[in-house]
Amino acid sequence: MKAKKIEEKFFRVLMFLSTMFICMVLFLILFSILRSGLPYLSWEMISSVPSGGYYFGKEGGILNAIIGTLYLSLGSTLLAFVTGLPVALMMNVHLASMPRFVNSIRLILDLLWGIPSIVYGAFGFTIMIYLGIRASLLAGIITVTLFVLPIMIRAMDEALKTVPKGLLEAALSLGSTRSEISYRVFFKQCIPGMITAVLLSFGRAAGDVASVLFTTGFTDHIPTSLNQPAATLPLTIFFQLSSPIEEVRQRAFAAAVVLVIIILFISILTRVLSRKYHKNRINF
Amino acid sequence: MNSTKIHLSKLDLHYGKQHILKNIESEIPEKKITVILGPSGCGKTSLLRCMNRLTDLHPDAHLSGKILIDGTDILSSNEDITNIRKMMGLLAQRPYPLPMNIFNNVAYGLRISGRKKKKYLHHRVEHYLKLVNLWDEVKDRLHDPAVALSIGQQQRLCLARGLAVDPQIILADEPTSALDPQSSQAIEEKFMELKEAYTIVIVTHILRQAKRIADYVIFMYMGEVIEQGPVNEFFENPKQEKTKEYLKGMFY
Numbered sequence: 321m322k323a324k325k326i327e328e329k330f331f332r333v334l335m336f337l338s339t340m341f342i343c344m345v346l347f348l349i350l351f352s353i354l355r356s357g358l359p360y361l362s363w364e365m366i367s368s369v370p371s372g373g374y375y376f377g378k379e380g381g382i383l384n385a386i387i388g389t390l391y392l393s394l395g396s397t398l399l400a401f402v403t404g405l406p407v408a409l410m411m412n413v414h415l416a417s418m419p420r421f422v423n424s425i426r427l428i429l430d431l432l433w434g435i436p437s438i439v440y441g442a443f444g445f446t447i448m449i450y451l452g453i454r455a456s457l458l459a460g461i462i463t464v465t466l467f468v469l470p471i472m473i474r475a476m477d478e479a480l481k482t483v484p485k486g487l488l489e490a491a492l493s494l495g496s497t498r499s500e501i502s503y504r505v506f507f508k509q510c511i512p513g514m515i516t517a518v519l520l521s522f523g524r525a526a527g528d529v530a531s532v533l534f535t536t537g538f539t540d541h542i543p544t545s546l547n548q549p550a551a552t553l554p555l556t557i558f559f560q561l562s563s564p565i566e567e568v569r570q571r572a573f574a575a576a577v578v579l580v581i582i583i584l585f586i587s588i589l590t591r592v593l594s595r596k597y598h599k600n601r602i603n604f
Numbered sequence: 605m606n607s608t609k610i611h612l613s614k615l616d617l618h619y620g621k622q623h624i625l626k627n628i629e630s631e632i633p634e635k636k637i638t639v640i641l642g643p644s645g646c647g648k649t650s651l652l653r654c655m656n657r658l659t660d661l662h663p664d665a666h667l668s669g670k671i672l673i674d675g676t677d678i679l680s681s682n683e684d685i686t687n688i689r690k691m692m693g694l695l696a697q698r699p700y701p702l703p704m705n706i707f708n709n710v711a712y713g714l715r716i717s718g719r720k721k722k723k724y725l726h727h728r729v730e731h732y733l734k735l736v737n738l739w740d741e742v743k744d745r746l747h748d749p750a751v752a753l754s755i756g757q758q759q760r761l762c763l764a765r766g767l768a769v770d771p772q773i774i775l776a777d778e779p780t781s782a783l784d785p786q787s788s789q790a791i792e793e794k795f796m797e798l799k800e801a802y803t804i805v806i807v808t809h810i811l812r813q814a815k816r817i818a819d820y821v822i823f824m825y826m827g828e829v830i831e832q833g834p835v836n837e838f839f840e841n842p843k844q845e846k847t848k849e850y851l852k853g854m855f856y
Binding site: 416417418419420484485486487488489490491492493494495496497500504505508509599600601602603 | 656658660661662663686687689690692693694696698700701702703704705712713716717749750751762765766769775
């Protein structure tokens with residue numbers, strides 16, 4: 321009896337320490353980013369593009385990268401959503417009687433998920449050379465779409481997997497076609513999970529460097545068409561942090577702060593929206 | 605005087621190598637309550653699921669033989685499976701309301717059949733909710749989520765939802781097993797009324813329930829139909845040894 325109590329206590333302390341450790345890491349990251357970046361985060365920083373070159377120019381801000389990141393993430397998330405949703409629904413509704421086939425699709429998606437983003441970047445770059453396309457927003461959006469697509473599909477799939485078989489059977493018994501069940505029942509039941517999938521993908525798209533390194537390029541300007549290169553926040557950090565000029569490095573830290581703020585905002589938005597659309601969900 | 609609604613002939617069901625239903629022969633009478641009785645795992649639920657081909661969902665299901673509904677074989681005919689399923693309402697062991705509000709749950713079947721006029725939908729939803737005695741309890745909160753209802757209310761909602769598709773047959777798989785006694789009684793009483801207009805097939809393992817509501821009984825054991833017949837004959841004068849043992853409560 322006493323041994324059990326000691327064991328219980330030991331694991332309690334262990335869990336507490338691990339939790340504290342995780343919280344501390346988060347706190348330290350936030351603290352160091354905010355300490356180095358927050359002082360430089362001014363209205364001018366987020367409302368103007370760099371002047372005199374992003375590597376040497378002392379003037380201007382990071383608006384080019386903020387807009388570029390938003391274009392890129394919104395575009396690729398939207399593309400990944402419209403291509404991924406039918407796949408996830410098909411896996412769980414149309415192919416419900418073929419679990420082995422669906423599991424092999426899941427395996428493929430998990431493999432794609434595991435491939436590092438630099439490989440997607442290299443792949444996109446190869447295709448671009450083959451087609452004769454230069455680094456541009458469009459090439460970046462397509463590459464990032466390929467990169468977040470497995471994440472999007474698997475996240476939606478995990479949500480759809482929780483729908484009990486009884487609900488599928490009930491809907492089938494009412495004479496619904498599989499497509500009606502997909503969009504009227506399964507999608508509705510899983511709206512919170514769908515929102516999570518979308519925002520997870522958005523976060524990944526916004527934060528990735530390697531896939532856009534070759535494909536989107538970098539520029540001081542705000543792109544006005546899909547054929548132009550675009551800047552992104554992660555690449556801004558990557559390029560400008562190594563600059564010998566103090567003012568340029570400050571822009572990198574400001575970019576890091578903005579990126580963290582975007583990701584935090586996305587996380588909170590996920591929570592709020594999921595809760596809002598939880599109302600009609602059936603709890604099994 | 606009894607016409608046959610569902611005629612099962614030489615019906616065999618395999619799940620992979622497992623032989624679930626063995627050479628089932630049965631004639632289920634129209635506008636009566638037929639109860640499928642039997643111990644757990646005897647195949648009674650599988651038999652019910654064959655009738656609207658939910659067995660298709662099983663990856664290794666193989667169904668052979670004939671299921672004739674009004675003379676049409678639903679296993680071989682070219683008729684669309686969704687239309688076949690529309691002819692049969694299903695009530696599961698526990699209610700599975702759709703993830704939408706109370707009104708839309710009942711209106712769902714009407715909407716997917718192309719009925720979209722608001723006035724019509726309102727009229728029909730009210731009709732079917734009244735039919736299952738749920739209207740008075742929910743009329744002020746039709747736009748609340750269906751999950752806000754109690755389990756017993758949800759089961760009646762599912763019945764209303766199934767009836768709204770205008771089926772001819774009601775299939776019920778232990779429809780009262782998750783319900784409290786009052787709710788169970790409400791469902792049983794509803795079935796007694798509904799048999800005027802519908803052919804009802806109920807799976808149960810509760811002998812007393814079968815006795816109370818059945819007109820016709822099919823007794824199954826280990827995937828085979830052991831005995832079947834009108835309820836009085838079945839309970840008062842069983843012919844098979846297995847049936848006698850079961851009725852004495854020697855196995856469940």
